[in-house]
Amino acid sequence: MEICPFVRLLDWRTLKAADCLTAGQSREVDRFAIEELGISSLVLMENAARSVCDWFSQHVQTSSGEETSFVVRVVCGRGNNGGDGFAIARLLWTMGYAVEIFATHPEAELSPDARVNAALARKLGIPWRELREFGEAAASAQAEDWIVDALLGTGQSRPLSGELAELVQVMNASASRRLAVDLPTGFSADAGPGLENPLTDEPHDLAGLCVRADVTITFVTPKIGMLHSVAREYLGETFVASIGLPEKLLREAVSLQ
Ligand SMILES: NC(=O)C1=CN([C@@H]2O[C@H](COP(=O)(O)OP(=O)(O)OC[C@H]3O[C@@H](n4cnc5c(N)ncnc54)[C@H](O)[C@@H]3O)[C@@H](O)[C@H]2O)[C@H](O)CC1
Numbered sequence: 001m002e003i004c005p006f007v008r009l010l011d012w013r014t015l016k017a018a019d020c021l022t023a024g025q026s027r028e029v030d031r032f033a034i035e036e037l038g039i040s041s042l043v044l045m046e047n048a049a050r051s052v053c054d055w056f057s058q059h060v061q062t063s064s065g066e067e068t069s070f071v072v073r074v075v076c077g078r079g080n081n082g083g084d085g086f087a088i089a090r091l092l093w094t095m096g097y098a099v100e101i102f103a104t105h106p107e108a109e110l111s112p113d114a115r116v117n118a119a120l121a122r123k124l125g126i127p128w129r130e131l132r133e134f135g136e137a138a139a140s141a142q143a144e145d146w147i148v149d150a151l152l153g154t155g156q157s158r159p160l161s162g163e164l165a166e167l168v169q170v171m172n173a174s175a176s177r178r179l180a181v182d183l184p185t186g187f188s189a190d191a192g193p194g195l196e197n198p199l200t201d202e203p204h205d206l207a208g209l210c211v212r213a214d215v216t217i218t219f220v221t222p223k224i225g226m227l228h229s230v231a232r233e234y235l236g237e238t239f240v241a242s243i244g245l246p247e248k249l250l251r252e253a254v255s256l257q
């Protein structure tokens with residue numbers, strides 16, 4: 001097996017709190033990289049997406065220029081996790097994979113970087129389907145198909161409800177394999193899988209609802225919620241991906257060393 005230089009397998013046996021970031025520290029990493037180092041947020045997003053596609057091309061059957069026998073359905077939320085999803089869809093499509101985009105929000109309601117990547121995907125003519133078609137697509141999917149969960153990442157701070165909760169249930173019921181971008185949707189970076197609102201501790205009838213990923217590719221470092229006793233059931237095989245900056249430097253920036 002070839003090596004993905006920017007992606008490493010997480011070693012659960014040695015994982016400790018000092019290796020992990022909280023959601024707040026993840027935001028600080030972003031801020032430091034953008035404001036102090038001067039790297040553009042779109043470059044960070046592209047690097048994150050490239051790492052995911054790097055993993056994908058080396059672990060999943062490649063197209064070798066021929067039509068692939070499986071479909072990758074990329075489900076994108078409104079924030080930067082969704083932005084990663086649009087970029088991942090573009091890169092996989094460029095590599096020859098059969099890709100379909102599903103988005104929860106119209107372009108005008110996306111975060112600025114997500115909007116750029118959504119517009120690019122549109123201009124390139126990448127297949128883009130209505131969200132209401134996702135249920136049927138996921139239900140009739142084959143085991144070789146993939147769902148890329150780019151709904152929510154480190155920005156999630158409350159239990160899932162409404163349309164998002166339904167989407168997660170549909171994803172989990174699908175025969176497709178599931179790849180979570182940064183974190184499975186419903187998995188709090190700070191509190192773990194589908195817990196009560198970590199901000200208010202209010203119990204919630206959807207507590208426990210979380211994408212059950214086969215693979216999670218998280219950015220920069222593991223997140224503290226991954227230490228939760230049942231986290232691995234939701235994360236699946238877990239990888240840590242670079243966003244193109246030295247991990248040591250980013251750790252120092254959030255005073256973890
Ligand atoms: N340094 C890095 O690690 C990089 C991370 N990237 C990616 O960016 C996301 C974080 O993006 P952000 O826009 O801050 O948050 P989300 O996309 O997770 O959420 C956006 C949106 O969702 C709202 N929200 C929160 N909880 C819920 C909920 N339960 N239901 C509905 N909506 C919810 C929230 O208010 C926000 O408006 C990170 O995970 C990475 O994937 C960069 O691309 C690269 C660098």
Ligand SMILES: [K+]
Nearest residue numbers: 149152181183
């Ligand atoms: K996600």
